[in-house]
Amino acid sequence: MDENLIFNLKKEVIEALNLEDYKPEDIDTDAALFGTGLGLDSIDALELIVLLERNYGIKIKTQEESKAIFQSIRTMAEYIQQHRSK
């Protein structure tokens, strides 16, 4: 896995979700993004969908797809690596 991609993705998530008290190193790459872990909500999920489209040219089409992608920073990074057009 590209560690630079993971680091940059963490920075982008922090900025997009206004996680003011977080630094990239505070986010566990494998921790759950929703529920426990970062404790994100449904609006955050929409922001992450926008982030993937804006920064990586990835359009997510189904809810099932998004559930799998947004499990953790690692699953997001893996999906980006395979599907990015930017």
Added chain:
Amino acid sequence: MILLSYCRINDKCVVKDGKIIISDLPITHSLSHIYRYLQLDYPKFFKMDNLSKLGFLGAELLLNAHFQDIENRQQKRNISIVCCNRAASLDNDRRYQETIKTSEFFPSPAVFVYTLPNIVTGEIAIRHKIMGETSFFVLPKFSAATIWELSQSAFDDSEIDYVLSGWINFEFGKSDLFLTLLQRSQNPNTNVNETILDQLYTKYQ
């Protein structure tokens, strides 16, 4: 109705019940500065728009001190929220407009959800588990008389014992908050009137 407590937040100071809590705020201070000074712990604060942040801070100052069960977060059906301002959610509306002004735009859902002024009353209600009615009015300018009248009418609901009411305005980067916590009273001698509210607002300009 009795005035239990009041607070004032503007670009110069934070005042509660006549006591200055923060003064000499730096010119470029942000509402996050006040949040950190008050040592609050509510990460959702950082996701709010400026209007909601401002109202949130005022409500924290008043409600945490008066409702000691804050840690247990018991649902409160006997509190109503009535707030007013001049600029509605214009500060955030402008921010949202910035995200959609180009042809290839990516509107931000997190910014969009705050493009209504009454979201601030909802944020306060969620934080403090307030189940009473909440309302938000947009006025041409600060009016103690209108705030007094709206607060008084909130007590028409017999289940309401307390009303959190006042002025929450955020416009062109400037904060202007005056919030009161009022309690139902049967004794007319203890009633607060609009003149007192107006004096308290204008005292800290």
